[in-house]
Amino acid sequence: MKRRLAALLCTVALFASACGGTASPQGQAGGAGDTLIIGGPLEPRTLNPAVQSGMVTALPGAQLFASPIRYGKDFTPLPYLAKSWEFSADQLSLTLHLVSGATFHDGTPITSADVAFSLETVKKYHSFGTAMFGSVSSVETPDKETAVIKLSKPTPALLLSMSPALLPIIPKHVYGDGQDLAKHPRNVKDVVGSGPFKLKEFTAGNRIVLERNDSFFLQDRAKLKQLIVKFYPNSAATTTALEAGEIGMEISYDPVDAARLAKNSKLTVATSGYEAAGALNWLELNTKNQYLKDLKVRQAVAHAVDVDFIVNQLHSGIPEVAPGPIHPGSPFFSKDLVxxxxDTAKAAALLDEAGFPAKAGGTRFSLRIDYNPGNDVTGKNVAEAIASQLGKVGIKVEVRNAPDFATWSERVSKYDFDLTVDTVYNWGDPTIGVSRTYVCDNIKPGVVWVNMAQYCNPAVDQLFASAAQEMDVEKRKQLYRDVQRQITTDLPVVYIETQPIVNIYSKAYTGMPDGIWGAMAPLLEATGTQAG
Known part of the structure; x- marks a missing residue:
C-alpha cells in the first residue's frame, strides 16, 4: 500500500518533497521550535493509553507518557526509559535497566515500581492488554532502576509491546489510589505524565494543548515548545483548516484527498510512517444477531459486498484489497485464505438455503449498519455502498449515523449493532493487534476494539496461543496461516481494504513523524511554525 501511494504521489506531484526527502522550513512566523497544531476529527475519551487503544488516544498519549522502548523507521527497538535490556537464555525473563534521573511531570522519580504498576495496568485495562502481557507472571523490582519481567512462556512480541502507544509508564503514586483506572479523573485532567510534553489544557469539543517538558530525561528533549491537537467535525473540515493555514498537520485516512493535496506546493505528503499500524478497513458482523449468527447468512453478506467497487471506484484504486485479518504488508500475511x-446470485442462494426467502417486495429481513465517524470517505461512504449492495440480495439495510466517536463506540462495544464499518490496526504483530478481535476471552462488554463480533472458536484461540510463544519465525508463519484460513472460513468480519494513514503537513516544519508508529510516537524532532 505504501509503495502504491508513493508511486501515485510522485506521479501527481511535481515537487521533490512528495517523492522523498524533507523540505527545508519556509515562512516560520514564530521561529523554529515554536508550535505545531495537528487537526483531527475525533476527540479522545481519555489521554491515558494504558486504558484505551487507538490513534485518537495514542497521539497525545505518546507525548504525555514515555515508554520503556521506542522505535524509529524500522522494527529495531531503541532505548527510551530503558537504557538497555536483556533476555535470559531461556527467554523467560526480560531485565530492563532504567535511565537515571527520569521524573514524572510533578517531579517524582520514575522507578521500577512504576514500570511494574504500568504493565499490570495495561494488562488489566487495555483492550488487548492480555494479548500483549498475558504471559507476564510477575515483575520483580530488585532496585529502583531495574525491572525484571518474568514470563510463563517465550513472548516474541514483548519488546514491540513496550512502544509508547502500548506501554505508557504512568505514576503509581497518582493512579494507584484505589479508583477505577478506566474512569480515573486524572486520565483527562491534571494528567501527571512521564513524557516529553505536559498537559496544559483539554477543552472538550475544542482542543488539547501540550507544552514542552523542560525536565524531560532526554538531553535534547523535544524541539517544539507547544503541541496542540484541535478537533474538527469531520475530515473535510480538517483538510480545509490545513489548506487555510489554520493547522500545521493532519493525519489523513483519505487516500484520494492525499493525492490531491500532493499538488499543493505549501504541503508535504509523507510516503512513510505507520508501517507497524497495519490498518484495515472492514465490515464487522455481530455474530449473535438473529440472522448473522447463521454462517450461510454471513457468507451471503460477503458475496454481496462488492469490494472491487469500494476499492477502485470509491477510493480510486489506491488502497489494496484486504483478503483477511492480517495486513498484506505483514510478514505473517498468508494468501492461502477462503x-x-x-456474486449476488450465490448470495441470494445462500440466503434461501438459510431459510430467509424473499418476501413480497423482495425484502428478506432488515439490518442496521453503523460506521466509525470522522472520515466519510472510509466510513459513511463505504457503509452506504454496502447498504445498497446488500439491498440487491434482499437485505434491507438502514445506515445509522453517529454524531461522534463516543456515540458509535458506546453502541458497538455494548453490541447494539448488526453491522459496522470500522478501521482496526494490526499493531505491528498479530499477537498484539489481531488476536484481540477474535479470541473468546476478549469479548468484553463496554470496551471498544476488542471482540465486538462476539465470535468464539476454541481452535482459533489455540492457534493464536501457540503463535504467541513460538520463537521460530517460520513456525509462527505457519500457525498464523492456519489462523487466517480458519477465520476467513468462520467469517466474523468481511474484509474490504487496507487503510492508508498519511501525515500531511506544512513545509514550514521539519523532523515530522515518519517512523513505524507515525505520530503515535514521541514528536521529539518536529520543529517549525507555520506562516499565518
Whole structure:
C-alpha cells in the first residue's frame, strides 16, 4: 500500500518533497521550535493509553507518557526509559535497566515500581492488554532502576509491546489510589505524565494543548515548545483548516484527498510512517444477531459486498484489497485464505438455503449498519455502498449515523449493532493487534476494539496461543496461516481494504513523524511554525 501511494504521489506531484526527502522550513512566523497544531476529527475519551487503544488516544498519549522502548523507521527497538535490556537464555525473563534521573511531570522519580504498576495496568485495562502481557507472571523490582519481567512462556512480541502507544509508564503514586483506572479523573485532567510534553489544557469539543517538558530525561528533549491537537467535525473540515493555514498537520485516512493535496506546493505528503499500524478497513458482523449468527447468512453478506467497487471506484484504486485479518504488508500475511468473490446470485442462494426467502417486495429481513465517524470517505461512504449492495440480495439495510466517536463506540462495544464499518490496526504483530478481535476471552462488554463480533472458536484461540510463544519465525508463519484460513472460513468480519494513514503537513516544519508508529510516537524532532 505504501509503495502504491508513493508511486501515485510522485506521479501527481511535481515537487521533490512528495517523492522523498524533507523540505527545508519556509515562512516560520514564530521561529523554529515554536508550535505545531495537528487537526483531527475525533476527540479522545481519555489521554491515558494504558486504558484505551487507538490513534485518537495514542497521539497525545505518546507525548504525555514515555515508554520503556521506542522505535524509529524500522522494527529495531531503541532505548527510551530503558537504557538497555536483556533476555535470559531461556527467554523467560526480560531485565530492563532504567535511565537515571527520569521524573514524572510533578517531579517524582520514575522507578521500577512504576514500570511494574504500568504493565499490570495495561494488562488489566487495555483492550488487548492480555494479548500483549498475558504471559507476564510477575515483575520483580530488585532496585529502583531495574525491572525484571518474568514470563510463563517465550513472548516474541514483548519488546514491540513496550512502544509508547502500548506501554505508557504512568505514576503509581497518582493512579494507584484505589479508583477505577478506566474512569480515573486524572486520565483527562491534571494528567501527571512521564513524557516529553505536559498537559496544559483539554477543552472538550475544542482542543488539547501540550507544552514542552523542560525536565524531560532526554538531553535534547523535544524541539517544539507547544503541541496542540484541535478537533474538527469531520475530515473535510480538517483538510480545509490545513489548506487555510489554520493547522500545521493532519493525519489523513483519505487516500484520494492525499493525492490531491500532493499538488499543493505549501504541503508535504509523507510516503512513510505507520508501517507497524497495519490498518484495515472492514465490515464487522455481530455474530449473535438473529440472522448473522447463521454462517450461510454471513457468507451471503460477503458475496454481496462488492469490494472491487469500494476499492477502485470509491477510493480510486489506491488502497489494496484486504483478503483477511492480517495486513498484506505483514510478514505473517498468508494468501492461502477462503475468499468470497462478488456474486449476488450465490448470495441470494445462500440466503434461501438459510431459510430467509424473499418476501413480497423482495425484502428478506432488515439490518442496521453503523460506521466509525470522522472520515466519510472510509466510513459513511463505504457503509452506504454496502447498504445498497446488500439491498440487491434482499437485505434491507438502514445506515445509522453517529454524531461522534463516543456515540458509535458506546453502541458497538455494548453490541447494539448488526453491522459496522470500522478501521482496526494490526499493531505491528498479530499477537498484539489481531488476536484481540477474535479470541473468546476478549469479548468484553463496554470496551471498544476488542471482540465486538462476539465470535468464539476454541481452535482459533489455540492457534493464536501457540503463535504467541513460538520463537521460530517460520513456525509462527505457519500457525498464523492456519489462523487466517480458519477465520476467513468462520467469517466474523468481511474484509474490504487496507487503510492508508498519511501525515500531511506544512513545509514550514521539519523532523515530522515518519517512523513505524507515525505520530503515535514521541514528536521529539518536529520543529517549525507555520506562516499565518
Amino acid at each position: 475468499s468470497y468473490n462478488h
